[in-house]
Amino acid sequence: MASRELEDSEIAQGVNSTVIAMDGIAVIVNKNNTIDNLTSEQVKSIFSGEITTWKELSD
Structure with missing residues (x-):
């Protein structure tokens, strides 16, 4: 299980993902x-x- 997208190298090895x-x-x-x-x-x-600061969101 992973909480991220598969990396290209993982896909190349035949790993598949299914959202559960x-x-x-x-x-x-x-x-x-x-x-x-x-x-x-x-x-x-x-x-x-x-x-990293709230100010960045209020500009």
Whole structure:
């Protein structure tokens, strides 16, 4: 089992993927944070480290 896409090298070895479930994610921030709406891309950027401050989302 993996929670990521297969790599090309894995596919080349004949590994197949089958989705058996999806995870739900809740993003919770401090009530004093003024951010009240995030896109999926913004959440992805936060968790990947591309976005590191809330200011980057309010520009």
